[in-house]
Amino acid sequence: MxxxxxxxxxxxxxxxxxxxxxxxxxxxxxxxxxxxxxxxxxxxxxxxxxxxxxxxxxxxxxxxxxxxxxxxxxxxxxxxxxxxxxxxxxxxxxxxxxxxxxxxxxxxxxxxxxxxxxxxxxxxxxxxxxxxxxxxxxxxxxxxxxxxxxxxxxxxxDRELALGDLLADLVAGRHATRSAIADRSRQLGVRLPEHPLVLVATGGSLAEAGEAAWASCLAQACTTQPSSAPAPPSGLGRLTRVQDGLGLAVLPQVPRGALAAALRARGWSAVALGGHGIDDLPRAFRLAEHALTHAPARAFEARDLLDDADAAALALASGHRDADAARLHRLVLGPLGRHPVLLHSLDVYLATGSASDAATSAGCHPQTMRQRLRRIGELTGRDPRRGWDRFVLELARLSQRD
Missing domain, CATH: 1.10.490.20 (Phycocyanins)
Structure with a gap:
């Protein structure tokens, strides 16, 4: 007019x-x-x-x-x-x-x-x-x-389509406020977790499989839990979408083993990030998609699901805009903060590449060094003797050097 x-x-x-x-x-x-x-x-x-x-x-x-x-x-x-x-x-x-x-x-x-x-x-x-x-x-x-x-x-x-639109807006950061997202979620009858699991997946058949197959896969993963696992809070919803050939999802925290098994059965590779609030979802999705795109094959061979530490390491290594050296150090080496002997053992192992040589440098028996390496793996979830884990550990260690 x-x-x-x-x-x-x-x-x-x-x-x-x-x-x-x-x-x-x-x-x-x-x-x-x-x-x-x-x-x-x-x-x-x-x-x-x-x-x-x-x-x-x-x-x-x-x-x-x-x-x-x-x-x-x-x-x-x-x-x-x-x-x-x-x-x-x-x-x-x-x-x-x-x-x-x-x-x-x-x-x-x-x-x-x-x-x-x-x-x-x-x-x-x-x-x-x-x-x-x-x-x-x-x-x-x-x-x-x-x-x-x-x-x-x-x-x-089409409630499912509207839920997919909500996820797309969360991924792109198109929501104005947290209260607006809460209102919109309530209207759609879904309650988002405070700290959801952010999932991005890829695979040759994912785009062809479509929205229904992607949602079904995640529903299976979310309902398949060990009997010993605590049940997730009731009423928490899942948001799923296939976009640009990638599977996107915001999920309640679920056992990663079940999630990895459901994805692996379909030949899909994924990055699953946790601990991000609703306001931080655009950044989390950027990191996850970047990791999925840039991770070498050996990363997926070593780990069923890439996690926050993998994504943080890849962001730092490639100079991504969301790279955060302090966060990478905290994610990977935080559990070793009170174990200076283990940190020193990690340093000499990274420098030498073998338990025997590291033991010589540290002045201990090779078996002692191997025990320390196993303990590092238990505390960090990263085995220094595996190539991809060693890369992440070394990058995290170097990221905090003066």
């Missing part, structure tokens, strides 16, 4: 610039007006109110720019409002409430312009702003409705 206005004079530009210079104050006024007028907004979490403020700041700036330039909201703006409408459907906020919030915001901005610059506005300026706000509210209402309706239908008609 186009609204044509005459070119703005310096007066409109000056008023626009003054308001944008105090955009934080303007945004605060808008949010206060919305929460005062609409009870549903008074119960929003702080993070949700921050999101309301961010949208208000963007919308205000766009409308004021259009007022100065004599234009209207463009297709990119309307697409963004469709996305906002879809997000509100996913977090369960009713559309009439959302539309009323935008009307209140529009009135609030108009009042702020009048309060600050009424004596500098011509009748044409004031009418242009009023018409622009009315046209903008009409256009964004249609866009919000379209996005909200499409998301609602998608949730109702």
């Amino acid at each position: 186009s609204v044509h206005h005459p070119s703005a004079d310096a007066g409109r530009r000056e008023i626009r610039d003054e308001l944008l210079a105090d955009l934080e104050g303007v945004t605060t006024s808008i949010v206060e007006a919305v929460t005062a007028e609409i009870p549903a907004y008074t119960v929003l979490a702080p993070a949700q109110l921050e999101e309301v403020g961010a949208i208000a700041a963007w919308g205000t700036a766009r409308v004021l720019d259009a007022w100065v330039e004599g234009t209207s909201l463009d297709e990119a703006d309307l697409q963004r409002f469709r996305g906002i409408g879809a997000a509100r459907a996913l977090d369960g906020r009713p559309l009439p409430v959302v539309l009323r919030a935008y009307r209140v915001a529009g009135s609030s901005v108009t009042d702020l312009v009048a309060a600050r610059a009424l004596d500098r506005l011509s009748v044409a300026d004031a009418l242009a702003l009023a018409r622009l706000w009315m046209a903008s509210i009409d256009a964004l209402s249609e866009a919000l409705y379209a996005g909200h309706a499409a998301a609602t239908v998608r949730i109702s008609d």
Whole structure:
């Protein structure tokens, strides 16, 4: 929808610039007006109110720019409002409430312009702003409705597809706040673990197998647990998707043995990372995908599933943007922190390459050195006598050298 206005004079530009210079104050006024007028907004979490403020700041700036330039909201703006409408459907906020919030915001901005610059506005300026706000509210209402309706239908008609969309947004970091993700998860009837297992897998047949086979494989792994293993908390959901030939998943913590067996039976290789919070999922997926792409065959021959230490080592070795030397050292050698003798034995073994030579350097019997190497393997989960584990151990050791 186009609204044509005459070119703005310096007066409109000056008023626009003054308001944008105090955009934080303007945004605060808008949010206060919305929460005062609409009870549903008074119960929003702080993070949700921050999101309301961010949208208000963007919308205000766009409308004021259009007022100065004599234009209207463009297709990119309307697409963004469709996305906002879809997000509100996913977090369960009713559309009439959302539309009323935008009307209140529009009135609030108009009042702020009048309060600050009424004596500098011509009748044409004031009418242009009023018409622009009315046209903008009409256009964004249609866009919000379209996005909200499409998301609602998608949730109702294809919950599995909607869950896959949620995972894709988590992977890409497209979620605005933790509370928005919680609302969206609740709408879809899934509860995400606080610290999920992040899984990325590849294999020649994975893309052909498709979403259903990938989800079935993980369901089998999550339900196959040793009788001695504690049951995972009830109600924790799984998010799965096949994207760009890779299997992606966010899972509750499950025994890695069962997971590895289910993947191995299908000929799939995978990286499984744990201990990452919801906010850190984009980084975790980047590290996992990088490890899956760059790990040599011997890494998968040595380990059924590559883990956080493998991914951290590969990131550091290749200069990946998420490389973290301190984290690699902590993941791999943290258990040896109180064992200086074992650390020294590891150093001499890495330097010499054999237990006998290492024993000579350390001044101990070769059998003693072999016992120490076994103990290092028990504590770290890395056997220094295996090529890939030795690489990770040495990289972790070197990463903390002065």
